[in-house]
Amino acid sequence: MNKPYKILVVDDEPDLEPLMLQRMRRHIRAGRYSFVFARNGLEALDRLNEEGNIDMVLSDINMPQMDGLTLLEQIPKVDPNIRSVIISAYGDMKNIRTAMNRGAFDFVTKPVDFKDLQITIERTLAHMMEWREALSYRDKLVSIQNELEVASRIQQSILPSEFPDDLRYQVYGNMEPARDVGGDFFDIMLLDEGQIGLAIADVSDKGVPAALFMMSCRTLLKGVAIGLTDPGAVLGEVNDLLHEDNETMLFVTVLYAVYNPATGEFTYASGGHDAPLLIRSDGTVSLLPLTDGIALGVAPELEYKQHKIELSPGDTVVLYTDGVTEAQNTDGSAFQVDGLHQIFAGSSSYLKAREGTDLVFEKVREFMGEASQFDDITCLTLHRDT
Amino acid sequence: MDVTSQRTGGALIVSVEGRVDGANARKFQKAVESVIEDDDGAVILDMEHLSYISSAGLRSILLIAKGLQKRNSQFAVCSLQDAIGEVFRIVGFDKIVTIHSSQGEAVSAMGS
Incomplete structure (x- = not known):
């Protein structure tokens, strides 16, 4: 069986950790996800460097020490292939747009709907796998036909x-x-x-x-x-x-x-x-x-x-x-x-x-x-x- | 798809014939760019014999227009068949690219 996808959750709200583990317990038990937690952007960067194999980041925006938007700028320096999803206040378009401009793949709004979150996580992971594959194809300089196949799978992954x-x-x-x-x-x-x-x-x-x-x-x-x-x-x-x-x-x-x-x-x-x-x-x-x-x-x-x-x-x-x-x-x-x-x-x-x-x-x-x-x-x- | 060119009055007329779609849009763009690169005047793209254009072809036209804009050359298209004119209208490019109903009209508009 494949290794679980490792997801780093960054939020200064201490309640989120037990809640996430509880709501995602079936997916954790099934070996689909594993979670790592951090309370702010700085801690998150430490985790990213220590753990080394994190697949995606789910981050709040407003946090002490280092906020989510600054964290987004730092993540590609650790690993450009990590995909991030932002948790923001409902209708906070200014921050959502900044986050998108800084490379966030998607966002969910508070209060978090865990069913919606799970769909977003799956979509992000699917996209990330396509992206990794696209990179490996590019490295191998394969034919146009393969490039088109990759493009078409990216297309399928956003529907x-x-x-x-x-x-x-x-x-x-x-x-x-x-x-x-x-x-x-x-x-x-x-x-x-x-x-x-x-x-x-x-x-x-x-x-x-x-x-x-x-x-x-x-x-x-x-x-x-x-x-x-x-x-x-x-x-x-x-x-x-x-x-x-x-x-x-x-x-x-x-x-x-x-x-x-x-x-x-x-x-x-x-x-x-x-x-x-x-x-x-x-x-x-x-x-x-x-x-x-x-x-x-x-x-x-x-x-x-x-x-x-x-x-x-x-x-x-x-x-x-x-x-x-x-x-x-x-x-x-x-x-x-x-x-x-x-x-x-x-x-x-x-x-x-x-x-x-x-x-x-x-x-x-x-x-x-x-x-x-x-x-x-x-x-x-x-x-x-x- | 075939691209030919001739000089009439103050403008270079580039005529395109056949289909321009995703498969040959880049070839079309290169062909047009190579005939207009030695020239610094106005360019008219004559579409009388263009039977089909896909969105990739429209994008090639935008890139050609952008290149001409950079060197301050006027650009227009002319003689669009009904179906092609409809495509331009739906995509809204009739508001971005100058369209003339005939080559003669395009040439005299460029001269003025």
């Missing part, structure tokens, strides 16, 4: 593994990578007052640099979305953060939406991304208006307009990437938005989120036949039940 469980609505997404391209992702974020954030995105290139750009895009989006409620403002912030020192001109198209299950309000903004499809409960299908935003990462200080609609019970919204509309059949013609329209025209209100997404994949595959897949295909469906 959500669970979907919200709520009686009022359903969300379901899927991504099928093309063999040579890895640029799509989607994410679902739980926000204030029971609202949810839905993001679907397409990064403009393949390979490891694009995959890393995708990762920072996803992390920034998640960080910014928690502090801001307007999708347009979220895209504006993320655009500015991505544009800082983006010499490579990589860019990402993003459709970001906030859904309020209490009111049925669905507010979205597009950064160069295709417009969502709306299917009313009576089977009427329409393309929602584009909000005319520019893809993210290209130019600074852009304003993103947003548009709001109201979903009634039984309504469905389908978000997708151009891998769906530009999928080609053997004759070289494309699926197009018309293809999407036809899938849903006349479908009735019992259409559910998972069915919607599955149906898109089924119909696109049917259309493509023997033709090869040029681009990632991604689809994320939201359905209002009540």
Whole structure:
């Protein structure tokens, strides 16, 4: 059996240690995790140097002697391959953003939800393993094909593994990578007052640099979305953060939406991304208006307009990437938005989120036949039940 | 994918034909850069015969535009097929890159 992953927990709160050991006891007993504790940044650096084989750090921000943000700057000097997750006060965007800029992989907010923490730990460890593998591949100077495989696994590691469980609505997404391209992702974020954030995105290139750009895009989006409620403002912030020192001109198209299950309000903004499809409960299908935003990462200080609609019970919204509309059949013609329209025209209100997404994949595959897949295909469906 | 060039009036016209996608975007960018590097004037990218462009291809165009901006050369694209124009519009690049409907229009706009 593999050795347990060693996690360093840094917090000046003495209660966290017994609580962590208690809540994670099954994973400790199963040999999945082992924990080391420190009360501040200085102690943490001592542990990192003494122990030598720590895989990830979970750190509070405000601590005596050395705070979490300073610690983040010091960790790479000990070992650049250690991944860090920050525990911060809810909505403390300034510190979260600083932490992200200093290389934190993710964050959790206080009070700590241990189920969420465990998912975050698993995701961080999965990412770290991919990263280590990417480094070892790079050292071996292997072929482009292997690099693409690594990139595609980084891509898989950032997709959500669970979907919200709520009686009022359903969300379901899927991504099928093309063999040579890895640029799509989607994410679902739980926000204030029971609202949810839905993001679907397409990064403009393949390979490891694009995959890393995708990762920072996803992390920034998640960080910014928690502090801001307007999708347009979220895209504006993320655009500015991505544009800082983006010499490579990589860019990402993003459709970001906030859904309020209490009111049925669905507010979205597009950064160069295709417009969502709306299917009313009576089977009427329409393309929602584009909000005319520019893809993210290209130019600074852009304003993103947003548009709001109201979903009634039984309504469905389908978000997708151009891998769906530009999928080609053997004759070289494309699926197009018309293809999407036809899938849903006349479908009735019992259409559910998972069915919607599955149906898109089924119909696109049917259309493509023997033709090869040029681009990632991604689809994320939201359905209002009540 | 094929790249050719010719000088018309004050501008260098670079024409691209075929598909530009993830597989050949870098080749496309290098081909364009090599024809424009010996020149210091305005550049027009003629897309009349471009049938498809992926996001990797759009990124190549941004990199070309950025290089031209550094040397203070004007840059525009022209003669986009409907589907390509739609891609530019959705991604919002119609607000970043100057687009002309024909080569003639592009040349006279550059001259003024």
